[in-house]
Every structure is written in C-alpha cells, then in structure tokens.
Amino acid sequence: MKKYTYTEKKDTRSGFGAGLLEAGKKNPEVVALCADLVGSLKMDAFIKEFPERFFQIGIAEANMIGIAAGLTIGGKIPFTGTFANFSTGRVYDQIRQSVAYSDKNVKICASHAGLTLGEDGATHQILEDIGLMKMLPGMTVINPCDYNQTKAATIAIAEHHGPVYLRFGRPVIPVFTDPDQKFEIGKAWMVNEGTDVTIIATGHMVWKAIEAGEKLAEMGIDAEIINIHTIKPLDEAAVLKSVKKTGCVVTCEEHNKFGGLGESIARLLSTELPSPQEFVAVNDSFGESGTPDQLMTKYGLDSINIIEAAQKVIKRAKK
Amino acid sequence: MKHTIKELEDIASQVRRDIVRMVHGCQSGHPGGSLGCADFFTALYFEVMNHSTDFTMDGKGEDLFFLSNGHISPVFYSVLARSGYFDISELATFRKLNSRLQGHPTTHEGLPGIRIASGSLGQGMSVAIGAALAKKLNKDHSVVYSLHGDGELQEGQNWEAIMYAPFNKVDNLISSVDYNGQQIDGPTEKVLSLENLQAKFEAFGWHVINSDGNDMDSIVKALHYAKSLLGKGKPILNLMSTQMGAGVDFMMGSHKWHGVAPNDEQLALALAQLPSTLKDY
Numbered sequence: 260m261k262k263y264t265y266t267e268k269k270d271t272r273s274g275f276g277a278g279l280l281e282a283g284k285k286n287p288e289v290v291a292l293c294a295d296l297v298g299s300l301k302m303d304a305f306i307k308e309f310p311e312r313f314f315q316i317g318i319a320e321a322n323m324i325g326i327a328a329g330l331t332i333g334g335k336i337p338f339t340g341t342f343a344n345f346s347t348g349r350v351y352d353q354i355r356q357s358v359a360y361s362d363k364n365v366k367i368c369a370s371h372a373g374l375t376l377g378e379d380g381a382t383h384q385i386l387e388d389i390g391l392m393k394m395l396p397g398m399t400v401i402n403p404c405d406y407n408q409t410k411a412a413t414i415a416i417a418e419h420h421g422p423v424y425l426r427f428g429r430p431v432i433p434v435f436t437d438p439d440q441k442f443e444i445g446k447a448w449m450v451n452e453g454t455d456v457t458i459i460a461t462g463h464m465v466w467k468a469i470e471a472g473e474k475l476a477e478m479g480i481d482a483e484i485i486n487i488h489t490i491k492p493l494d495e496a497a498v499l500k501s502v503k504k505t506g507c508v509v510t511c512e513e514h515n516k517f518g519g520l521g522e523s524i525a526r527l528l529s530t531e532l533p534s535p536q537e538f539v540a541v542n543d544s545f546g547e548s549g550t551p552d553q554l555m556t557k558y559g560l561d562s563i564n565i566i567e568a569a570q571k572v573i574k575r576a577k578k
Numbered sequence: 579m580k581h582t583i584k585e586l587e588d589i590a591s592q593v594r595r596d597i598v599r600m601v602h603g604c605q606s607g608h609p610g611g612s613l614g615c616a617d618f619f620t621a622l623y624f625e626v627m628n629h630s631t632d633f634t635m636d637g638k639g640e641d642l643f644f645l646s647n648g649h650i651s652p653v654f655y656s657v658l659a660r661s662g663y664f665d666i667s668e669l670a671t672f673r674k675l676n677s678r679l680q681g682h683p684t685t686h687e688g689l690p691g692i693r694i695a696s697g698s699l700g701q702g703m704s705v706a707i708g709a710a711l712a713k714k715l716n717k718d719h720s721v722v723y724s725l726h727g728d729g730e731l732q733e734g735q736n737w738e739a740i741m742y743a744p745f746n747k748v749d750n751l752i753s754s755v756d757y758n759g760q761q762i763d764g765p766t767e768k769v770l771s772l773e774n775l776q777a778k779f780e781a782f783g784w785h786v787i788n789s790d791g792n793d794m795d796s797i798v799k800a801l802h803y804a805k806s807l808l809g810k811g812k813p814i815l816n817l818m819s820t821q822m823g824a825g826v827d828f829m830m831g832s833h834k835w836h837g838v839a840p841n842d843e844q845l846a847l848a849l850a851q852l853p854s855t856l857k858d859y
Contacts, residue, residue, distance in 0.1 A: 290715070312715070314711065314746075316742065319742065321704070322707075322735060322742055323704075324704070325703070325704020325705045325708060325735065325739065326705070326711065326739075328704075328705050328708060329705040329707060329708020330708040330709070330712045331708075332635060332636060332637065332642070332694070332705075332708070332709045332712060333709060333712020333715065333716050333718070334636045334638070334716070335712050335715065352698050353701055355698075356695050356696070356698045356701060357694060357695065357701050357704070357705055360685075360686055360695045361685045361694050
C-alpha cells in the first residue's frame with residue numbers, strides 16, 4: 260500500500276475559496292455570486308480582490324441561478340455559492356431550464372454537502388444532490404477529496420465550457436493530494452494499485468478509503484483505490500480496467516446510495532462487466548444533528564465500513 | 579422613427595396571421611397571449627431595439643430581449659423570422675418533430691434570436707437582470723428588455739428579482755408586463771388577484787409607466803419614453819394593458835383562447851379579420 264501522509268487538515272470549502280481567487284486572477288470574465296453565505300463559502304478573498312465582479316444576491320437562490328445564467332450571455336463565467344441543499348434541491352427547475360437546457364456556462368459551487376455539515380441537521384444535510392445534478396443532460400458533476408484537489412478543480416472548471424456542479428464540504432480533513440496537481444475533469448486518479456478489490460471513493464470518503472486500504476493491507480488484502488472526483492462524465496475506462504483485474508468493487512460516498520456514485524458504477528458494470536459490488540453510502544435516509552464524526556459513524560461511512568464491505572465483496576466474488 | 583405607425587400596424591397584422599396559422603398548423607400552442615403581444619413585439623423588433631440579425635449569443639453592443647412567458651412563442655418566432663433572424667418558411671415547422679421552433683423557446687436547437695429557454699414560468703426577469711449586469715461590467719451601454727405574463731407574477735422568483743433590481747440600481751433594464759388579466763383557469767382576479775401591480779412595483783423601487791399594448795402609437799411612445807428614463811438608478815416597468823386574443827374578435831376578452839388552436843373554419847374567420855401585408859409563409 261502506497262503511503263499517504265499529511266501535515267495539516269483543512270476544509271475543502273477553503274480550497275474552493277483559494278481556487279476562486281486564482282481563477283479570478285487568471286480570467287477577468289470570472290464573476291461570483293452568493294446567497295448570503297460569503298463567510299461559509301470562503302469567498303472573502305475574491306470579493307476583496309474583485310469587488311466589482313461579486314454579486315451579493317441575498318437569500319434568494321432561484322434569482323441567483325437566473326442572474327448567473329444571464330451573466331453568461333455577456334460572456335461572463337459565473338460561480339454561484341451557497342450550501343449544497345440550496346444549490347440544488349431548492350433551485351432544481353431554475354438549473355434545469357435556465358442553465359442546463361440553455362447550455363449556460365454556470366459553475367454551481369456547493370459547500371456543506373452531506374452529513375459532515377453536522378449540527379444543523381437534516382434540513383441542511385443534502386444527500387441527494389449528486390443524483391439530482393447527474394441526471395441533468397450536459398451537467399458535469401465533481402466532488403473533490405481535499406483542499407488541494409478542490410482548489411485545482413475550481414481553477415479547472417473555469418477553463419471548461421459548460422454547466423458544472425462542484426460539491427465540497429465544511430469539516431477540516433487531511434490534506435494529502437499534491438498542491439501543484441493539474442486537475443483533469445473526467446479523469447480518475449489512481450490512489451493505490453492493488454489486485455484483490457477495487458475501492459472507488461469520492462469526496463471526504465477518499466481519505467477514509469486510504470485508511471481502510473492500510474488496514475486491509477495488514478490483513479493481507481491488496482486493495483486498489485481509485486478516486487473518482489468527476490462523477491459525470493465518468494471515467495469508464497479506468498473503472499472497467501480496474502474491476503477487470505480485481506473482479507469486485509466497493510463504492511464509497513457521502514450521499515444516499517440511491518442516485519450517487521455507486522449507482523453510476525453499477526450502471527456501467529451491469530452492461531459492460533457484471534461484478535459483485537458493495538455500497539458504502541447512506542441507506543436511503545435523512546441525516547440528523549451531531550458532530551461530523553458521530554454522524555459518519557452512525558450512518559456507516561467510516562473506514563471500518565469500507566473494510567467490512569471489501570471483505571464481503573471479495574467473498575461474493577470468489578463464489 | 580424607422581417606420582410609420584401605419585407600417586408597424588401592417589407588420590403586426592401579418593404577425594397575427596402567422597400566429598393563427600402556426601397554431602392551426604400543429605393544432606396546439608397559445609394564440610391568445612401571442613395575439614395580445616403582437617403589437618409590443620413588432621414595436622420592439624422593428625422600431626425600438628438596436629439589434630442585429632447576425633446572431634451571437636453574447637449580443638455585445640446590441641439590445642437584448644428575454645421572453646419570460648415562453649408559451650407565447652408563436653409571436654416571438656414570427657417577429658424573429660419577419661425581422662430576418664431566419665427564413666419565414668421555417669414558421670411552418672412550429673411544434674413539429676425535428677423543428678428548431680419548439681413549443682416553448684429554447685437555445686437547445688440553435689434557433690437564432692433565442693438566448694435562454696423559457697416555459698417554466700417566473701425565471702426570465704432574473705436572467706434579464708444577469709444580462710443587464712454583464713452589460714454594465716462590459717461597459718456596454720445597450721439596453722436589456724424583458725416580457726412577463728401578469729399571471730406569471732404569481733411565481734415567487736419574480737419577486738426575488740423585483741426586489742434585487744432596484745436595490746442594485748439595474749437601470750439598463752426595461753421589463754414589460756402583459757397585463758391582460760387572464761390566465762389558464764380564468765381571470766387573474768378570480769385565480770389569485772395581483773391587486774395593485776403598479777403600487778407593488780413602485781414599493782419595490784421601480785419606475786412604473788403605463789401603456790396600451792394594443793395601440794401601436796401608445797406602445798412605441800411608451801418604449802421610447804422608457805428608454806429616456808434609463809441610467810437614473812431605477813429599472814423601468816412598462817405596465818402594458820392588452821387584450822388576450824387582440825385582433826381576432828372571437829378570441830378576445832376571454833381566457834378560453836389561452837391555449838387552444840382554431841379549427842379550419844375558425845382559422846378562415848380569423849384570417850378574414852387580419853389583412854395580409856407581407857407575404858404569408
């Protein structure tokens with residue numbers, strides 16, 4: 260097992276804030292909009308540097324999506340910022356008609372996704388957003404795994420034409436990816452090569468997959484770990500190549516097991532390479548209040564759950 | 579004036595012919611609101627707007643128009659074709675398979691002149707505001723226009739936009755409301771009354787003007803007056819009284835022709851009231 264270490268923990272939303280500032284410096288057409296959550300989205304540095312390119316919309320997310328769509332018509336590249344719940348479910352029809360169907364170059368940037376938002380509870384913890392967004396034709400869906408990857412992804416989506424959903428989170432987590440990485444949309448990252456089982460993880464679950472891989476190695480199980488940061492378009496070649504080698508797969512995501520990364524993988528494998536699969540995901544449930552760690556444990560999203568799923572799926576593959 | 583009022587009225591008559599023929603041709607669509615707004619669209623595209631039929635999505639350096647109540651697509655398509663965005667023969671494909679003239683306007687099929695999809699109501703004002711903000715960033719002094727149904731104002735997103743625009747001094751925007759008092763289920767007064775729309779917009783900080791949307795002289799004057807009010811810190815709202823079905827006597831004054839196509843006999847009756855001034859498509 261390849262060794263991954265970290266010297267600091269940071270939140271992925273801060274990676275977004277840093278990436279937004281960088282994207283703004285690179286391209287004068289980049290503009291930002293926020294629905295009264297500037298601090299939470301870490302947009303302060305961009306606003307300080309480019310006050311005339313920032314639009315405070317107030318608590319009016321539908322209007323924010325529409326204004327962003329309109330800004331593209333003058334050649335702007337708008338980044339909207341609010342919590343994941345208010346970025347997707349609240350404004351689904353606005354995104355569908357004014358952004359996706361109209362092919363507008365809007366970047367929908369969503370913080371506080373998933374359970375790790377914590378104490379605010381289920382009203383704010385959306386676990387359905389990947390599903391909502393990936394069903395929209397033409398929408399790119401990205402869920403980066405740490406500060407560095409989120410920063411790189413933010414810069415990359417500014418250079419990509421088309422609507423994008425960028426999903427990140429609130430808690431501080433290990434920073435373990437390369438600070439100078441080039442982010443390639445739609446390209447899987449091989450975290451660790453292995454032969455016994457393929458573990459595919461996205462977002463906050465990637466570090467947990469690495470922890471699980473280390474423990475599995477101690478048990479004599481050689482896990483291949485793949486980071487799918489771009490859920491759509493899916494790097495199908497990378498997934499098929501790996502599962503062809505290992506014969507089984509565990510998918511890991513901080514999302515409902517319905518509609519998420521796991522289902523995208525299952526759809527691919529069922530037609531191309533039917534293989535045993537286990538899902539480490541929320542089991543069709545809302546969340547609740549609690550600390551991020553408590554919630555990840557209660558809802559079955561810890562490294563131990565990945566280990567157990569790997570053991571189970573390997574047994575199924577051997578039958 | 580690029581045209582006399584009589585010339586504009588003649589164009590509007592042809593547009594009305596197009597509308598009833600298009601809706602008849604596919605036996606679906608929305609003639610009522612389309613007929614009611616024929617004069618407004620004609621005034622806008624043939625007289626008031628500075629626009630180019632060499633279509634670019636960005637529309638830099640030209641005035642832009644956004645239709646929020648997308649179901650009145652027949653009038654939009656007719657005026658776009660008649661002003662040169664695409665050939666009038668394409669009007670015959672309205673709402674048919676493989677057409678660029680979808681039931682509701684869309685950018686998806688690449689029809690020149692359309693910059694946003696609309697149909698799901700209430701979204702157009704936000705888009706128009708965004709386009710107006712982009713013009714300000716680009717130091718582009720042209721104007722953004724939008725049109726909204728009155729019943730459409732029951733959608734909440736409108737009021738987010740109506741609140742945003744004056745507070746942020748979006749003063750390069752002229753929004754018009756098709757104030758015909760009708761919606762699918764009946765008069766707006768009975769379905770969900772809009773009460774005093776002028777007072778509501780004024781309370782939100784808009785400069786409101788009134789016009790008769792079925793009197794060419796009134797609508798042209800109102801739009802020119804609206805332009806003279808731009809750049810003074812307020813968005814402009816043109817509260818435009820219209821009659822649903824205007825120009826075809828048996829379609830007027832009722833919500834019943836909101837979304838119903840005429841049969842052959844009704845088409846003949848309608849066309850008899852609408853002189854052909856340009857060639858039929």
